[in-house]
Amino acid sequence: MNNTIKSISSLEILDSRGNPTVRTYVELNNGIRSVASVPSGASTGKNEANELRDGGKRYGGKGVQKAVDNVNNHIAKVLIGKNVNDQKDIDYSMIELDGTDNKSKLGANAILGVSMAVAKAAAQSSGLPLYQYLGGVNSVRIPVPCMNILNGGEHADNSVDFQEFMLVPHGAPSFKEGLRYVAETFHVLKGVLKKKGLATSVGDEGGFAPNCESNEAAIELIIDAIEKTGYKPGIDLSIAIDSAANSFSPNLDDNYDLSWSGLGKMKTADLLEKSAEWIDKYPIILWEDPVSEGDWDGYVSFTKRFGDKIEVVGDDNFVTNTKYIKKGIELGACNSALIKLNQIGTVTETIEAVRMCREAGWRYFLSHRSGETEDTFLADFAVAMDGGHLKTGSACRGERIAKYNRLLEIENELRGRSEYRWK
Template identity: 70%
Template sequence: MATISKIRAMEILDSRGNPTVRVFVELDDGTYSSASVPSGASTGENEALELRDGDSSRYAGKGVLRAVSNVNEVIAPSLIGLEASGQALIDGRMIEIDGTEDKSKLGANAILGVSMAVARSAAQSAHIPLYQYLGGVGARRLPVPCMNIVNGGQHADNSVDFQEFMAVPIGAPTFREGLRYVAETFHVLKGILKDRRLSTGVGDEGGFAPNFSSNEDAIETIVLAIEKAGYKPGEHIATAMDSAATSFVLDKDGEYDLNRSRAGKMNSDDLVALAGEWIDKYPIVLWEDPLAENDWEGFKRFTARHGKRIEVVGDDIFVTNTRYIARGIKEGTANSALIKLNQIGTVSETIEAVRMCRDSGWRYFLSHRSGETEDAFLADFAVAMDGGHLKTGSASRSERVAKYNRLLEIEEELGKSALYYWK
């Protein structure tokens, strides 16, 4: 088997113009590949640490030269000579060298960059696609693209409290057609916003970010766009939400301030009730982070009330960490976990989080970050993990479209063996 002969890293920019890490890995058989690490804005307090320099003279302190140095001077010497196919061994060695619970010594951005680049190099060396290398020869299910077409919260400067409103092509026959359904809806939505003289500028993930009259106005407008695009809401295209409620929680007792939309203050039970009204009125199939990361009891009540009707996804509360996912499974906190590679910091640990969800009967929702790069690793990873659905932004911004285009390539490679379905 090919062994690692060289590892190096460099500082690049993500889609928000902030520094991130790119890692290059070379094997002794001449294989050479790279991977770039995404970065989040709406982050959970228990996420693996993204190491920043803190030097105010460079990028307002957001530089990643320390993480780059850790790859080049600490990680690389310890991995040279190891077989690239030993993903778990390689990831485990980096975790051991770091020695912290949150990867704060070396930086999750340094560790993940190496982990992803090693996986890609091993796949190339074996002459198989990355999705088959990570998921086996049976990996053939394309994810339903949950396209974020309206941005709010921390991903936009507008009057919308909730962070993401997504269009979900549950009734499409193939990934290609599903992508077309929601891309067409995205463009129709732009026309509706223009007619209403609302902004068609986009947020961090490419969704439109106008000042709607209310949070509910946003979802009503999306349903209208679905209809005007020629589709039936709930049959061809459903909707999904990400409240990212940690961004507007006031305290750990479960008081929330929806100040952007001027909806006022609410408690956990108010949000549970509001969700019930919306689920009754609109074709919602998934709701992510409806309560804040420390509101475990509120999350549990939300799931007890709505979990049989929709997928209730925990993001900030679980942070792709098996420790928190296990608690959620035990307590009935949700029925699905969001899966983000950089929340936990290695490919192996991310796969273990997926396995825990699958073994418990939970769903798992693969996700990008708001600060992305053109790297399409996530697209292959989504097919490999057979999760069935993915969010990776809107039909604008090339760092988002790169993932969709890679999925189109995979579907074409798979041909008639490709699968696509919501559940």
């Protein structure tokens, strides 16, 4: 079969927040056609690859016509005729064409759409599901879903400082059952909130966004819901937190302002003491971005103190970039890195970031973005990377459920060969 690229084209579509994003089509000379859609983040690290936006009045400046034009009139010309199975060559050809450190010329959104669509087309041409094409035929581990159940920070308009409180069904026997555990608890939590007179509206990723009296009160609500559902906190279900500390560190350093929830202004040492109280009191299994991206000493201190008890995940400080992950490994700043395809901008570079974590003995936590699409690439990618856990939103909103349903399909396809374990 002729696996060469015949055409590449893009158009502007809308993401789950109603903002423009890029959808890309790749067609091969053998007739195969694939499509990929690019997500977008709200809580972002300053070193993320550049998401090219148009500016001006159209869509409030968030249009992506320039990125679309770069695919149709620049990237396509370079890639047409290349073998679709040469993912690394294709991705690095786009990086070279862009010529900047952060993909600001062509746009990481333009480049990633092509990269994802190429991988999908190659998988189809090879007669393999995407997860096996990217990860090999022994890719059988279905990730534990870390489900966003309560939102705060930049993902919600409420009084909770921390961005995400997640449920982790590590005690379930399978992905199917783990998804049931968290979905059931999600619905019970809605009843708990209603009974207390709290809002049951949801944030960008589908988690509830009530005005709690404190961050600690948010955890208490979740514990209550776990128990009311009939599960045991710390055994069946545990809690993961994403502080997204950039959002309450005005200068991205060791100064923090949690006045929103009444904790007031803090230094890193104060934040660590409060974290210690919570880790001792609650079944917390993972903590993402506990300090700001510029507080490297804070990351080191947090990991030294808690890294033998919980998974300490860096996101905004690493931005899926091997340059920063390498620094974190050398410093001992975390023991895990969040992995987001659009933070770095190509499938190849994302795989390289995963490989660096794996070789260092770190974990890696696959993640969606707050502005998502119905594309299920992430679900297959999470299985291919064998990371063991994934966050892709709550038990509502179609763009989140699409990923969970794809994982159910994969588990079913594997027919008893699948694995499900936290570590």
